[in-house]
Each structure stands twice: as structure tokens, then as C-alpha cells.
Amino acid sequence: MPNPILVLNSGSSSIKYSLFIPGQIEAIISGLAERLGEPEAHLSIRHGNTNQSIHIPNADHRFALEKLTLLFSDMGIHPENLTAVGHRVVHGGEYFSESIIVDDDAFRKIDSCSHLAPLHNPANLLGITTMKLLAPKVPQIAVFDTAFHQSLDPQAYLYALPYEYYKDFGVRRYGFHGTSHRYVAQKAAEILQTSFDKLSLISIHLGNGCSATAIRDGKSVDTTMGMTPLEGLVMGTRCGDLDPSIHQFLGHKLNISIDRVTEILNTSSGLLGISGISNDMRSLIEASDQGHKRAKLAIEVFCFRIARHVGGLATSLNQIDGLLFTGGIGENSAAIRQRVLDNLSILGFDIDQKANLTHGKQHNHLISTKESTPALVIPTNEEWMIASDCSQLLSS
Ligand code: ADP
Numbered sequence: 001m002p003n004p005i006l007v008l009n010s011g012s013s014s015i016k017y018s019l020f021i022p023g024q025i026e027a028i029i030s031g032l033a034e035r036l037g038e039p040e041a042h043l044s045i046r047h048g049n050t051n052q053s054i055h056i057p058n059a060d061h062r063f064a065l066e067k068l069t070l071l072f073s074d075m076g077i078h079p080e081n082l083t084a085v086g087h088r089v090v091h092g093g094e095y096f097s098e099s100i101i102v103d104d105d106a107f108r109k110i111d112s113c114s115h116l117a118p119l120h121n122p123a124n125l126l127g128i129t130t131m132k133l134l135a136p137k138v139p140q141i142a143v144f145d146t147a148f149h150q151s152l153d154p155q156a157y158l159y160a161l162p163y164e165y166y167k168d169f170g171v172r173r174y175g176f177h178g179t180s181h182r183y184v185a186q187k188a189a190e191i192l193q194t195s196f197d198k199l200s201l202i203s204i205h206l207g208n209g210c211s212a213t214a215i216r217d218g219k220s221v222d223t224t225m226g227m228t229p230l231e232g233l234v235m236g237t238r239c240g241d242l243d244p245s246i247h248q249f250l251g252h253k254l255n256i257s258i259d260r261v262t263e264i265l266n267t268s269s270g271l272l273g274i275s276g277i278s279n280d281m282r283s284l285i286e287a288s289d290q291g292h293k294r295a296k297l298a299i300e301v302f303c304f305r306i307a308r309h310v311g312g313l314a315t316s317l318n319q320i321d322g323l324l325f326t327g328g329i330g331e332n333s334a335a336i337r338q339r340v341l342d343n344l345s346i347l348g349f350d351i352d353q354k355a356n357l358t359h360g361k362q363h364n365h366l367i368s369t370k371e372s373t374p375a376l377v378i379p380t381n382e383e384w385m386i387a388s389d390c391s392q393l394l395s396s
Helices: 061-074 104-112 121-134 147-151 163-169 178-192 245-254 258-267 270-275 281-289 293-314 327-332 334-342 353-357 382-395
Strands: 005-010 015-020 029-034 042-047 050-055 084-089 140-144 200-206 210-216 219-223 322-326 375-377
Touching: 005 121, 005 382, 015 061, 015 382, 029 061, 042 061, 061 121, 084 121, 084 382, 104 121, 121 140, 140 178, 140 382, 147 178, 147 219, 178 200, 178 210, 178 219, 178 322, 178 382, 200 293, 200 327, 210 293, 219 293, 245 258, 270 281, 270 293, 281 293, 281 334, 293 334, 322 327, 322 334, 327 334, 334 353, 334 375
Parallel strands: 005 084, 084 140, 200 322, 322 375
Antiparallel strands: 005 015, 015 029, 029 042, 042 050, 200 210, 210 219
16 A cells, blocks of 8 residues: 555634545545644544544644654554645746745745735745754645636736836735645546536536636636635635725724734625524525525525636637536535535526535536536545645656
8 A cells, every 4th residue: 555645724713724645536644733832732533433532732833743743653654655635736936837846945935925825825934944844855735725826817817006016025815725626626527528628617616615626628718816816706704806995994994003904804894794693504594595695695605606706717719628616615505506506507507406405416517507608516625636646646
């Protein structure tokens, strides 16, 4: 059996991990270290049918990863014997259009993108540094959220600002969720039995963060997120598209700083902001069904915005071979997909109600009628995609 690949998503106070055997689609072990730096910090481990949670009070990233590698060692998986560690890295700026083995130069470049993702890149780098210490001989591989969108043309990535801001500060649209969009698009190629580099698709990732991407000939040509993940669709707590004047207006009205306005747009807006009760779609659907007016409104704005963006993304394509739904909401909510597709009849979508209710599971992922532009539900698997990139990089 080949040695496993460890996949890490290292955030500011949490580390999500999965262990894959190369070639296998399901992780053999997975879990989460949460609330790092707090007395309540703990490490959860899912292995087969067993779930374990270990209290690791005040543990930092290093302690949590040490503990994890010790647990792996007890199971006979020594850190030095890992094939690779694959790290999700949020921002690769214009440096990286594909996954790479992290050497000193790459490390510096990722670090230099930290000003574009100050909450994420430093935490991702911390994961890389710690694993280098714990397993010095094992290749550390970075898989970027932005890489898939590096194929965007200037017409799609430039903001209409003075050009120097792009040149001097990197102010442009980068796009995110690239690993997820790439995964579901490749999966769609398998399902539709067409070569990936001939396909025209629109993928919609609807989780806590939400984005949609137009893919032509296997390449991302437009996407809804921008310089940061705040742009585009309505999300759990992020506002998505906004008139930029609102920053100043709210700053004056509420007598608060630009930083505070930005925080509100990121953490108290979106579904939570409109509904006033939750950022969680399940709770909102339940509340809406019970007559909660603002929950209903939040759902309407959410779906309207998706359809509006899909319409815009379609202008980058000559045809739509498939509209792909993924992410927690996209994969599980028949009601949201129905509303989105109803708003998109102009693009030839016609939903198959029965197939939609079973999330396309009995219909080879399809949730549209034979006459319709194809719409599919494809569960994402970013962790597997990262592991797969590791295998491919090492074998090339
Ligand atoms: P993350 O972006 O954190 O990975 P997920 O992809 O897990 O998030 O998506 C979380 C969202 O999916 C939440 O809004 C949750 O309510 C929603 N969700 C999960 N299951 C369902 C469901 N059955 N119906 C509607 N929404 C769902």
C-alpha cells in the first residue's frame, strides 16, 4: 500500500486535516483541531466508524500538529513516511497558476501575498512551517484557492480603477474556491463523457462562502469573487456585491472606521444580515417555512443574486454544457436549486422535480429534463483534489 498523503487546511484558530491513501477517493482518517489558543481547544479524529475528541487546552498550531502526528505514529503511520503534505493555501496572487512543491522561494512568494489575505495566508504558512519541522524530508505541497482562476483575461480581472493600483498594489480580481470549481468541473467531464478541455460549464459553489465560475475549454474565464472573497454572491455572513460608496456612507452614518465597516460586511451581512436570525441556510428555510418574513427575503435575495451572476457568467461562454451545483447548500437543498433554476429559464433550464428532490443521485447527477440545458449536482471534494495534486506533482 502506498504511503498516505496528509491534507491540511490550516486556519487562524483551527486545522482541518484528512489522510488519503493515493488513488483512494475516501480519506482514511480525518478531523479537526479547533479553538486553538483557547482553554477549550480540542482535536477530533474520525477513523472508520470511530470518533474521538481529545482536549488539548491552550494548544497552538504546533502542539496540535505534534499531537496529531503522535496519534498517527500510534497507528503505525510515521510522519517521515508520509508521501507528502498537501496544504490548502488561500492566496497565490499572480505567482501561482498551479500547485507547487514549497521551497524557500515559493514560501517567500506565499508570504508576500499575505497582505492580500491577512487572515489566511499567515495561518497557511504556519501549517507549512510546522510540518517542515515535524517531517523535514517530506515534500510540502501548496494548492492555491486562486490558482485555477489565473487563466482569467485582463478584461475579466481588472477593476476600472487607475491602472497603477493594479501594477503597484496588485488590486485586481483573483477569485477563490478554485480547487472546488476545478474538482466539480473535472467530475462533470467524466459524467458527461466529454473531454475536460472541450467543456463549457458554470459551477456554483454554495457553502458558507459562495462563488460561481464560468469555465471554457477547461479553463476558468470568469468568476464572481474578486480581490477578496467578499465580492459576488450573497454568502452566509458576507454581503457580496455592493456599491462601493456604501463604505463611506455607513462610516459616516454609524460614526465607525473603514475597518469596522469592512468587518460588518464580512461577518454580519449576507444571509445573517438580511434575515437577522442566522447565516445557516437550513435554519433559514425552516424559519421561512414557518412564516419568518426576513428569512424568506434573505433566501429570495440569495437566489436572485445567483441567477443574475450566472446570466453574467454565461456571456463568457458559447454554450452551457452543464450548470453545476456544489457546496453544502448546492448539494443538499432542492428548494434553493429549484428557485435558482426557475430564475434562469431564459438560459433554457427546466428542472426535473423528481431528480432534484433526490439531488440527482438516481439520475447520474442530472436534475434537469431531457430538453433542458443540463443542470447537475456534484458533491465537491477539495481535500481529495489536494491529495490528487500531490500525487500528480510527485509523479511528474
Ligand atoms: P463550508 O463553506 O463551511 O465548507 P458547507 O459547504 O458545509 O460550508 O455549507 C454550509 C451551508 O450548507 C450551511 O448554510 C448549511 O445550512 C447548508 N446546508 C447543509 N445541508 C443543508 C440542507 N439539507 N438544506 C439546506 N442547506 C443545507
